Amino acid sequence: MKSLEKLFRYGLGPSSSHTIAPSIAARSFKKLIKGDIDKVVVTFYGSLGLTGHGHGSDLAVIDALYPYKTEVVFDTKTDAPHPLYLSFEAMKGGVSLIKRHYASLGGGEITSEDDPSVIEKDIYPYHNLNEIKAKINDEHLSGIKEFCLLYEDPSIDDYLSNALKMMFSSLEHGLTVDSYIPANDNPRLHWKRCAKSIYENAFTIKDEGAKREMLLSAYAYAVVESSSSREHVVTSPTCGSSGVLPSVLYYCYHDLGMPFEKVKDALYTAGIFGNIVKQNASIAGAIGGCQAEIGTASSMAAAALAELNGLSLYQIEYASECAMEHFLGLSCDPVDGYVIIPCIERNGMGALRAYDSYLYAKFIAPIRHNQVSFDDVVAAMKLTGDSLASAYKETAEGGLAEILKEKKTK
Ligand code: SF4
Secondary structure (H helix, E strand, O other), X not given: OOOHHHXXXXXXXXXXXXXHHHHHHHHHHHHHOOOOOOEEEEEEEHHHHHHOOOOXXXXXXXXXXXXXXXXXXXXXXXXXXXXXXXXXXXXXXXXXXXXXXXXXXXXXXXXXXXXXXXXXXXXXXXOOHHHHHXXXXXXXXXXXHHHHHOOXXXXXXXXXHHHHXXXXXXXXXXXXXXXXXXXXXXXXXXXXXOHHHHHHHHOOOOOHHHHHHHHHHHHHHHHHHHHHOOOEXXXXXXXXXXXXXXXXXXXXXXXXXXXXXXXXXXXXXXXXXXXXXXXXXXXXXXXXXXXXXXXXXXXXXXXXXXXXXXXXXXXXXXXXXXXXXXXXXXXXXXXXXXXXXXHHHHHHHHHHHHHHHHHHHHHOOOOOOOOOOHXXXXXXXXXHHHHOOHHHEOOOOOXXXXXXXXXXXX
C-alpha cells in the first residue's frame, strides 16, 4: 500500500481519475520533450474518451502542457487495454517525435508501461485489514495511527494537518457561494450551488436528528459543488466523492467541538481503510462503479466517526464494513458525462450513510457479532465491480445518463 499522501491529494476537480491523473501524466510527458515541436496530440480512450470532456480532462492536459499547443482527441471507438487510458504524442512537421501511454488508476494515481517515472512506490508491507490487525495486536500498538507511523515519513502528520485544513477551507468556501456550476450551458445540468441554502435552512429545523442530517448534507454539498465547479479539493479518496469525509469531520470539529488534532488523527484511520480498498479493489468509478467512489468514501468516513467517538477496533471495522456493504452494486452513471447528477446528491447520501453506519457500530455491534469482515466486503466490491457492465462504469451510457438523455428539458 502507498503512503496516505497518495490518497489525500490536493488537486483540481471534478474527477481525480479524469483531471488530476491526466495532469500528472501531462507534466511528466512535458519533461520528455526536447527541442521545438508543433503540438502535442493527447488521445483519451475508454471512460476518458466518453466522459473526458464533461469531466474536464481536456482542460487539465491543455493547462499542464502549456505553452505547448495541444490537440485533444476523444476516441470513443478503439478498444484500449485499460478503462482509463490515454496517450501523448509530440509532433513536428507531421512526424511523431515521442509517444507515451498512461493508465489512470483512480484518486489521481497514474501508471505507465513506457514512462516508469510516474509509478508510485508502496511503503506499507501489508495488504489487508486482517494483516494490519494482527500487527497491531502482536506488537501491542495503540491503534491505526501508531501502525501508520511505523511506515510513513515523519512529515505525514503535518501533511495530514494541511490536508484537513484544505478540506475545511473548501467546505467553508462552499457554504458562501450560490453560483451556477459550469456545464457548457447544458440545460439538463443547470445546477445552482445550494450548500449555502441547505446550511441556512438547517437552523430552522427543530428536530435535532433532521438538523444533523441537513448539516452533514450541506457540508458534503459544499465541498463537492466546489469540485464539480473545477475548484481545488482534497481527494478523499477521489474528487467525485470528495464531500463525504470532510462533511463528517467538519461536523465533529465545528458542531460537536472536537479538537482539531483529534479530528486530524482520524485521517489515519480513514486513510488506511481507503488504502485497503485501493489495494484490493478500486477507488475509480470507471473501474468499479460508484460503489468504488462513494462506497469507499462513506466507508472511510464511518471508520473516522467510529474512531473519533472512541469505539473499539472491532467497531471501527464494523462501521466501515457496514457503510461499504450497503453501497455494493452502486453504478456510476453521470448524466451527460458531468460530475453533477447523481454525484452531488450522492455525496450527501454518503455522509448520512457513514453516520448511520457509525451508529450501527456503536449500538448494534455489541449485540450481534458481524459475520462480514472489512476484507470480505472489499472482495465482494471487487467481484461486483468486475461484473458490472461498462455502461455503469463512468461511461455515461447507462442508468440515469441513458434515461435522462431521452428526456426533454424544461
Ligand atoms: S456517479 Fe459516483 S463514481 Fe460516477 S462520477 Fe458520479 S460520484 Fe463519481
